[in-house]
Structure formats: C-alpha cells, structure tokens
Amino acid sequence: MNILKLENLTVSIKEKIIVKNVNLEVKKGELHVIIGPNGSGKTTLLASIIGLSYVKICNGKIIFEGKDITNLPSYERAKLGISLAFQNVPNFKTIKLEEIVNEISKKFNSNKKELISILKIENLLSKKLFYEFSGGERKKVEFFLSLLQNPKILLLDEIDSGIDIDSVNIFAKIINDLIDKKVTIILITHYGKILEKLKKITKVHLMINGSIVLSGDISIAKEIMKNGYEKFLKKWKIKF
Amino acid sequence: MENKVLKALSKPSKYGIDLDISKYFVEEPKISENFEKEDYEILEKASKKLEIKEDFKYVQINQKAIYKRYQEKGIIVIPLKKAIEENEIAKKFSWKIVDPCLDKYTALTYLKGNDIGYFIYIPKNVKVDFPIYNCLILKKDIQLVHNLIFADENSEAHIVSGCTVPHQTEGIHIGISEFYISKNAKVSFTMLHSWTKNVHVRPRTSAYVEENGEFINYYISYSEVSSLQMYPKIILNDNSKAHVYNVIIGKNSAKYDIGSKIILKGRNSSAEIITRAVALEESEIITRAKIIGKNYSRGHIECLGLIESEKAKISTFPTLISKNKEAILTHEAAIGKISREEIEYLMARGFNEEEAKSIIIKGFSKIEVKELPEIVKKQIERIIIKNL
Numbered sequence: 003m004n005i006l007k008l009e010n011l012t013v014s015i016k017e018k019i020i021v022k023n024v025n026l027e028v029k030k031g032e033l034h035v036i037i038g039p040n041g042s043g044k045t046t047l048l049a050s051i052i053g054l055s056y057v058k059i060c061n062g063k064i065i066f067e068g069k070d071i072t073n074l075p076s077y078e079r080a081k082l083g084i085s086l087a088f089q090n091v092p093n094f095k096t097i098k099l100e101e102i103v104n105e106i107s108k109k110f111n112s113n114k115k116e117l118i119s120i121l122k123i124e125n126l127l128s129k130k131l132f133y134e135f136s137g138g139e140r141k142k143v144e145f146f147l148s149l150l151q152n153p154k155i156l157l158l159d160e161i162d163s164g165i166d167i168d169s170v171n172i173f174a175k176i177i178n179d180l181i182d183k184k185v186t187i188i189l190i191t192h193y194g195k196i197l198e199k200l201k202k203i204t205k206v207h208l209m210i211n212g213s214i215v216l217s218g219d220i221s222i223a224k225e226i227m228k229n230g231y232e233k234f235l236k237k238w239k240i241k242f
Numbered sequence: 243m244e245n246k247v248l249k250a251l252s253k254p255s256k257y258g259i260d261l262d263i264s265k266y267f268v269e270e271p272k273i274s275e276n277f278e279k280e281d282y283e284i285l286e287k288a289s290k291k292l293e294i295k296e297d298f299k300y301v302q303i304n305q306k307a308i309y310k311r312y313q314e315k316g317i318i319v320i321p322l323k324k325a326i327e328e329n330e331i332a333k334k335f336s337w338k339i340v341d342p343c344l345d346k347y348t349a350l351t352y353l354k355g356n357d358i359g360y361f362i363y364i365p366k367n368v369k370v371d372f373p374i375y376n377c378l379i380l381k382k383d384i385q386l387v388h389n390l391i392f393a394d395e396n397s398e399a400h401i402v403s404g405c406t407v408p409h410q411t412e413g414i415h416i417g418i419s420e421f422y423i424s425k426n427a428k429v430s431f432t433m434l435h436s437w438t439k440n441v442h443v444r445p446r447t448s449a450y451v452e453e454n455g456e457f458i459n460y461y462i463s464y465s466e467v468s469s470l471q472m473y474p475k476i477i478l479n480d481n482s483k484a485h486v487y488n489v490i491i492g493k494n495s496a497k498y499d500i501g502s503k504i505i506l507k508g509r510n511s512s513a514e515i516i517t518r519a520v521a522l523e524e525s526e527i528i529t530r531a532k533i534i535g536k537n538y539s540r541g542h543i544e545c546l547g548l549i550e551s552e553k554a555k556i557s558t559f560p561t562l563i564s565k566n567k568e569a570i571l572t573h574e575a576a577i578g579k580i581s582r583e584e585i586e587y588l589m590a591r592g593f594n595e596e597e598a599k600s601i602i603i604k605g606f607s608k609i610e611v612k613e614l615p616e617i618v619k620k621q622i623e624r625i626i627i628k629n630l
Contacts, residue, residue, distance in 0.1 A: 052590050053590075054586060054590060055586060055589075056586070075589065075594075076586075076589045076590045077589045077590070077591075077592050077593055077594045077597075080589075080590060080591060080592035081592050085591075086590055088587065088590075091587065092581065092583040092584050092587050094584060094602075094605070096602065096605035096606040096608075097601065097602065097605035098605070101601075101604075101605060102591075102601070105593070105601055106591055106592070109591075109592050109593065110592065147591065151591065151592060
C-alpha cells in the first residue's frame, strides 16, 4: 500500500502555478530522489506535502496512509508522521537549540541524544537556533530536528548543500539506516555525492517546470550529474 | 522634615496614572513571630501563585509583619520597625536612600507605613548561600511596605521578594526598598509580581553601591494589573556594577510604566538595563531606561518589545546622558511582532499556532542572567513556562 500518493497535484504561490499536475506514489520504506534545475518546483512540491500556508493547492489530492490530508494544517500533518527538513530556515534570535529540542522531544515523545553526538552538534545546543550557526551547522541541525519528530515519511530538501564531505557521509549513513527501519524518504538534491552513498534508491524523478517529466532508476541522476540537464533533455528529446 | 513630607502627600509621580490615595485606610501595624491559621491559608495561596516553594523569612499581609529569626552567621532579617529600635545601621540608613518626598506614595509610606517591611543585614565577609525569600501580600485596600537591605563589606546575598494578592481585590501596593551595598559586596534582588486587575502597584527602589560593589535587580511581572509604575534609581561608585533586568508580560488591560535610572558616578563603573516587554490583549507597556555617565564608565540599554494584539501598545524611551567624554554609552531598542516565518516553521514541526507563539514568547522573555543563583533562575523559568 502507498504511504503517500499525490494525485494530479497542481500548486500555486501568489497566483502563480509552480507545480503542475504531479502524480507520485510512494510505498513505505522507499527512498525517492527528486532532481531538477533551480526553480523547477521541487521545494514547492515538498512544501505542499507538509502543508505550508504560503502554498495553495489548486487541484488534486494528497493522500497519506489512505487519508486525504489535502486540507489539513501543517501541524496536523506533522503529528501524523510527516516531517520536512527545510531548505531555508528562519533565524530564531530568541530561542536556543536546546529549548526547541526539548519542545519537539516532548511533543513527539522522542529522544535522539545519540544523534546529537553523531552529527557533532553538542556545542550548538546553547546557541540561538540557526541565528548563531554557520551554513553547514544549519543543515545538520535542520536534518536533526526533522528526525526528532520520529517521522514515518521524511521530506529532505537539499540537506546536503554546503556541507563537508564527512557530513555527507554521516547524512547518507543516517538515511540508509532509516530506510532499513522502513522510514520513507523523499530527497531533493543537486549533488551526486550523497546519491553514491545511498544504498537503496527506489526511484529518481526528474522535475522540470513544475512537472515530473521522467521517473526511473539512479542512472538518470548519474547521467545528469555528469552532463547537465540541458544535454540530458536534448538527448532524450524530453519536451515540457 | 515632617512638613515637607506632608506637602509631598499631594505630589503625583512623574510617570504613571495619578492615584487617589486619600480614600484608603491604612491598617494598624502588627508584628508577630507566629502565623495564625488565617495567615497560613493566605500564604499558601500566595506561594502557589508565585511558584515559590521555599520557606519565607519574612511575610507581610497588609500591615501585619510575620517573621522567623535568622540564626546563621549574624544575618538579620527582622521587621524594619523593630530594627530601627534596636539596630544602629537600620536607624542610620532608613529613608536615606529613597527620599520620602519623592512623590505621594513615598510620602504616605513614610507617614503612615510605620516602617512595616523587612530589614536585612548581611555582615562583613558573609556569603549567604541560599536566597532569602520574602512574601508581601496585599489582602485589601492598601499595603505600605518599607524595606531596608544593608550588605556590609565583602558580603553576598540573594533576595527574592514575591508580591501578590491571594484573591481578587481592589487596592494599592506601595513598596519602598532601600539598598546599601558596601565595598566589594554583591546583592541580587529578584521581584516576582503577580497581581489582579483592580490592583495598583507602585514599587520605589533605590540602591547605593560603594566601590567594587555589585547590584542585580531582576523584575518580572506576568499578570494583569490595573496599573504598575516604577522607576528605580541606582548610584554606582568606582568599579561597581549594576544589572537591571525587567520582564513584563502585559495581560488583559494592564498598564505598565517601567523605568530604571542608573548614575555612573564612579570611575570604571558599569551598568546594563535589559527589558523584555510582551504586550498581549489590551495591555499597554511603557519602558523607560536612563543611564547617566559621569565618569570613565560603560552603560548599555536594551529594550525589546513584542506586541501580540491589535489592541496592545508598547512605547520605549531609552535615554543616555553623558557628562564625561570617557563614558561609553549604547542602546538598542526594537518593537515588533512575531515573525510569520518563525510561526510557520514551528507549525511544520507539529505545533499549532498558539503553541508556536508561546514557544517564541517564552524564548523572548528569558534573559540570560548569569548573576542569579540556579534556584532563582529555575523559579523564573517555571513562572515563564506556566504563565505563557
């Protein structure tokens, strides 16, 4: 059975259509990768799955574990087990990381102390959330917080952008372990590095101008990472 | 003197709404070392409201002072009225740090308060490990409190005063607190306030800090109140320090006017005034902070406000006056609302809008105060968590 199903999903931001007629079926424990050039609608697609208020569903449905969640607010979706690692995070000038960790742990009855040391973020606990972090630290903490929700499905939006190679390895290992534990993951990335380390990629989806134009195995990503989007689209005569 | 003070009875405070104090009846003073049953009941309600579980050394219910004799290290905590009779320091310093003619509230306390309040004496070289807790309870009408705290050379003490009303009542609480911090001494004064909507509050605090002394004034008020106005004044001598922290969470139609004035008189003295104001519902909060640099010194003001309702209002007036070219004075002030982006982020993390706002306001209200003992910090945190 599908854990997540997107049916003819069309999404707009400020009256502009960003995601067009997307259909996607994801089963429990699968790892789906979405690639696509900048501005192709990948982030908006994930934002509409978690239900951020700035995205408007114009058409279609989002089905999670058989339930239509298209109109549920984001916090209800989070409680059902959907978690998003944001690509861009706000600066919290008044909240320390440890405070938010406590709040999320309390809400989701979770404890991920071992992950704090695996991700080497102990020294950030007493700092202001994101505000006092470097670029790479932001990514690590955001990944960590998304995991703290004990999600059934994890939406990872470019968590590997701007992080060092050691961190890429750590992230990949965490993802592999999650997949082994039957957690479902949708990952957006621009880099092949993390894809090389992921053991069980179920599908790779290519998103162009708001639509998924091609779905297949890892070879799609490999070829694009090597030659770029333009060459790939020309070669395969993909029209959009 | 008496005549001057009598005149001051009609002198309104420079700030805050003017109150008619003539209609209130001041109870006769009472001093006791034992609680009566009724006192216990009132105190129990008060400690619950104030989140204080520790033993109080001094309790005042309207004009009745109840206290326990302090038996350690020569520390004295007794009603000021009694202290003036038996202690030279109390006699010498009473009404020397706060001017009875400051306004009608100090004048009334001078004339009618009978020096009911606490006197705390910390002997030379004595460090009090555990905070000294006091509780001031307004039962009805008017409560006049006059406190004097004298920290002798090289001593250290932490004082926590909880002020509250046990039930809905109408009235005025006036609290005069005079602090004398001797050389190398350190005193922290934490005021935890929880009032109700028909109560007016006029604290009047002043501190004189000798060379190398340190004074920490932490004030938190998190309830509705009819009006609350204060403007403590601190004078700093050479190498001395003052830290003033105000956390105001305005609820309902509360009107707050919270100021602080610090005079950097001594060379190398330093001060900071940090205020966090959260205006909810129909509350109005005015924050004032003034630092006057008269010597080679440093002063910083930070006033931050969060406004969370269309009907609420926050005004902030930071003032820096330099009378010496070597005084370095700075300020930072900002009033705003909670960022939509932050709320949206927290909602995606599973918190509904109210919970998200509460997390942000809680974080905003926490000021890092390294000078306070852990137990007091935890108390403050409990208050913030419970009341937001």
